[in-house]
Amino acid sequence: VNFFAPWCSHCVEGAPEYSQAAQRLQSAGIEVPLAVVDASLNSDLIAQQNIQGFPAHRWFEAGTVRTVWPRRTWWELVDFVENVLLPLPSAMEVPRCLKLRQSDNEELPQPSFLVANPGFVLYERLQTEPKPGPEPETCEPPAPDTFSEAFSRRPHTDVPDRRVWGQCGHFATVEDMAAACTALPHCDGLVVWVDLRDVRSALAAAVSATHENGTHAVLNAEVRRLREGQALPFVLHVTEPRRARQHIANDELQDGGGGTGTPFVVVVTLQGPAADDGGGGYSGQHRVRFLxxxxxPQAGFQxxxxxSKINHMYIHSNRLYEAIPRHLFKVESETEGVGFRFSLQRAVEIVHDMLHGxxxxSHAAFWEEARRxxxxxxEVIRKYTKHRKFQELFSGRWSENWLHPKVTTALRLLQAAPNASVVHRRQLLLGHLLTEVTPGVYAFPAFTDAFCDQFLDELDAFYATKLPARRPNSMNNYGVIVDDIGMEPxxxxxxxxxxxxxxxxxYWDEAAELDGHHAFMxxxxxxxxxxxxxxxxxxxVTFNVCLGKEFEGAGLTFCGIQGTPEHRQWSLTHHHRKGWAVVHLGRHRHGADIxxxxxxxxxxxxxxSSNWRWVGGNNRHPYRTESLPPDPRxxxxxxxxxxxxxxxYPEGTERHRGKGWCPPVGKEYPGFRMEHMHTPRAEVEGVEVFDEL
Incomplete structure (x- = not known):
């Protein structure tokens, strides 16, 4: 069952995939009904099923939910159904705790069903392009009637990413199997074939209890030490460890849910090295999120x-390069015989060292170039410090007094209902704060008039200094990036x-874990x-709030979501009011009227959101053919x-003629005509150039 909402852009974009999955299953003779539920018409059912985001897929058997899955492409849906109806031999992924050495495993509680049922066949999932390293000598061709043959019996051979499995040995004990796991570092997946039912859930429960107690206790202890500030005096603030609301698994977004496999989030604010070269270097405060x-501590950092914004040779798109050796984040374990373990404190030290040099x-020249x-x-932040008019706008603390009372009320209601369904929380916001002015676009009173005036007064003070200001983007010639004058905190x-x-x-997918921004006036x-x-x-996701002043015109025109058939069709012209904000997806086409x-x-x-961008972000949805010619607006x-x-073309914009890209080739509406490139009549090396080419 596909639970969808008509206001959800992902639901609209994913509908063709769901239909294609149904057609594929039907053509293969697999009689499985695929159904849809409109959340806007079935709010009680949505609450009963505890649906937290859309679209949501649930697999029901005899009225009972058997499982939940986040897959959205047609082949992922087909693959899931085939896994249920044409299962592979009973198998489970080897959990992280079983990949440790034998001495480590002795300290972990062994699930009783594993001890009572010795006899395991270990398989490795081979890479299509193997990673560097010798092939393990233990791997042999798959035995009959195992994974490869089970795959071949399935009707959909065109489903991508079918992997080859190789048998890596038969083991009588968990310890022997774990030792074999550590000998296969180049394999991207390990599976144990056991003749047991419900082995996945039983093992997951045992491992979850071990991880929850051990990981949280270790993290809390490390956070306490960091907060004391004795070991690392440059640490200014550390948040409490929490489970991520959303994370990435197998290159797909997954809801956190607080369960096994969900990473923890700790945010550390640290002070950079002392200023040098007249105030240069990474001398400011830096806010770093550790996943x-x-x-x-046996497993490391995701x-x-x-x-915080920074130009640094080891950081790309706000993420620390994966090429940085993760063994640098390890320290010797306090437990005898365990060897080395990962350490949050050590990771913070390494990050701070990167700011020093x-x-x-061999990296020195590149590091220095990025530092400069x-x-x-x-430089502008440093120079403007002495001219600041309202110091509280640079402190990094947000005051409730700046918010419209409706915002404060709505936030308190959300805080009082942390376990409510997403439908209930959305209804709460619509009832107390938001107005959905057009599908996917919401307006609400955000700031008080006094705060708007104070913010503009500060910007006027900045303009009065005549300090250079980077412009917000390639389309605005006026305005200023407020992060770059010291307002980033x-x-x-x-x-x-x-x-x-x-x-x-x-916007759950795009905004479940926001960890960066670009702010400008x-x-x-x-x-x-x-x-x-x-x-x-x-x-x-874009937040756009009007600070004033007196004006006429300058409406905000909204069209459709980029890449959808209606993305160049007019939807709404919003008229700004002082203190009022609109929020919308970044890929929602819009423009400011004259x-x-x-x-x-x-x-x-x-x-x-780093999560959203890691899985492809706004480019993960394929461009679809336009349905109609564009609305002129x-x-x-x-x-x-x-x-x-x-x-x-408006005066001064003729240079853009013939340089457009939208709609992409092959996605044009019926009867599409491309504009002509106009060129003055002239003679070029004896060849006549016509007015229209």
Whole structure:
């Protein structure tokens, strides 16, 4: 059963995949009904099934949920059904705790069914492109009637990613099997074939109890030591360990749910090294998010993310490069015979060392180049410090007094219902704060007038200094990146305390774990930027709040979601009000209409999720064929290949003619005509160039 919501863009985009899965199963003679439930018409059922996000897939047998799965492509759905109806031999993945040495396993509780039923056949899942390293001598061709033959009996040979399994030996004890696991470092999967029923759930329960007690206890102890500040005096703040609301498994988004396999999140704020070279280097405060594996401390870190902006040779898209050797994060274990284990404290030390200098002499030139780029970025922050008008806007603490009372009320109601279903929480927000002005776009009163005035006064003070300001993006010539004048801690506090709890209800995939942002102020006036061409944002979710001032015109036009058949069809023109905000997905096409009088200033926060971007982000949804010619209000002279067919280029924008990309080739609506490139008549090396090419 596919539980969907009509306002959910993922549901709309995934509907063709669900239909194709049904057709494939039917053509293969597999009689399995696939059904859909509209959440907007069945709120009681959604609450009963505890649906937390859309789309949600549930497998029912005799009215009972057998399992939940996040798969969305047609072949993943087909693969799931085949796994249920045409199962492979009874198997389980080898858990992390069984991959340790024998001495480690002696300290773990052995599930009784494993001890009472010796006899295991271990298989490795071979890479299509094997990792470097010798082939294990123990691997042999698969035995008859095992995984490979079971795969071959299935009707869908065109399902991607069918793997080859090789038998790696027969073992009488768990210890022998665990020792064999450690000898196969180049394999990306290990499976034990056992002749037992329900072995997965029994083992999962045993391992979960071990991990939950051990990992949490170790983490809490390390966090306490870091907070004491004696070992690492540069540590300014450490959050309590918590289970991630969302994480990545097998390159797919997974709900956290607090269960086994969900990593822990700890955010550490640390002070960079003392300023040198006139205030350069990484001397500011740095906020770093550590994603800690469920099997910690034997298992390491799933990711190290810099939430603060930084130019650094070891950091790309806010993530620490995977190439950084993770053994650097290990220390000698206190337990005799265990060897080395991962350490959060050691990881924090390594990150701090990276701010002091390169990790290897051969990196020195590249490290210095990145450091000097960061000096240029932070120079304005340092110079503006003495000119600040309102110090509280740079402290990194968000005050409830700045929020509209409705926001404060809604946040308290959400906090009082942490276990409520996503449908209930969404209804709560719609009842007390939000208005859905068009599908997927929400408006609400966000800031008080006093805060809007205070924020604009601070920006006026910055402009008065004549310090250089980086422009917000390639389309705005006025305005300023507020992060780059020292307000990044303030916007981070806004993101964490206000935006995160609201946006995760509305856009779970994109906003369940926000860990970055790009914040800027834009300004429109008849003598400056008068409008903004229709576009999409380089954000996962956008927060756009009007700070004032007096103005006429300058509406915000919304069209459709990029890549959908209706993405260039008009949906709404929103009219800004002081203190009011709109939130929407970054890939929601929109543009700012021409301002006719006065001046409008807006604070815009582009929120980012490393999880969402890791799995492909806004590019994970295939572009679909347009259904109709574009609405003129949704045309973009910067991006569209047919702009000149429907409209005249505004003065000064003719340089974009013929350079558009939208719609992509092969995704055009019926009757599509591409605009012509206009070139002045001339003679070029004796060849006549015509007006239209």
């Amino acid at each position: 800690i594996s469920d099997g910690y 990711g190290v993310i810099f939430e 390169p990790l290897g002499e 780029e960061d000096i240029q970025r932070t 303030l916007i981070t506090a806004l993101r964490d305390s206000v935006l995160q709890p609201i946006l995760q209800v509305l 834009v300004r429109y006036a008849p003598h400056e930027d008068t409008h903004l061409d229709v576009h999409t944002d380089d954000s996962d 301002i006719t009088k006065g001046e409008r200033a807006n604070l815009i926060v582009w929120s980012h 949704c045309l973009s002279y910067t991006h569209d290949r047919d702009y000149g067919v429907f409209a005249t």
